[in-house]
Amino acid sequence: AQSVTQPDIHITVSEGASLELRCNYSYGATPYLFWYVQSPGQGLQLLLKYFSGDTLVQGIKGFEAEFKRSQSSFNLRKPSVHWSDAAEYFCAVGGSYGGATNKLIFGTGTLLAVQP
């Protein structure tokens, strides 16, 4: 079955510290992978995406993620966290299969808190 696992429900980091949010997926075909961020009461904003090619992808706001096929992972990283990064982060997987739909399957999210 297709699924996305974000094992960390809640993470707290200090401002300026590095960050890694974990994402593991199960998908039958070559996946398209996404990270979205959601602030309270807001919609989903795309941080970055992987479709093919270079497995290290750069996104907005200084985020990057690395696709590791052997580990079925797509972890999100940032070298130095800012207080404004506090939000909920969702990993998602999707893909074109059967020509019918590219619906996304989301993880349950990781809530990031940033300490001053």
Place this chain on the structure above:
Amino acid sequence: GAGVSQSPRYKVAKRGQDVALRCDPISGHVSLFWYQQALGQGPEFLTYFQNEAQLDKSGLPSDRFFAERPEGSVSTLKIQRTQQEDSAVYLCASSTSTGKLEYFGPGTRLTVT
């Protein structure tokens, strides 16, 4: 428009009432998706349109949920006889014909009392 818009942004319904949620996709986007996001959860797929055709409705939780996109642009998600478990944020997303990227609207928060 500049992005996906949804209305209303907030809706309170009494149990048993019918509600209609509207989504205006990005102009020219042929694909449109509806997702349901319960509190503390990730979004879950409800249904998918390509133009006016509803190609996948496997995520609709019951026959009380109905979606349409009659002219291939604006879509409406209708929930009949709302129940408390329908309380959630309903997200709409649209994408181009290649369908690799979905742009999300701000969502409609539905509260059923």
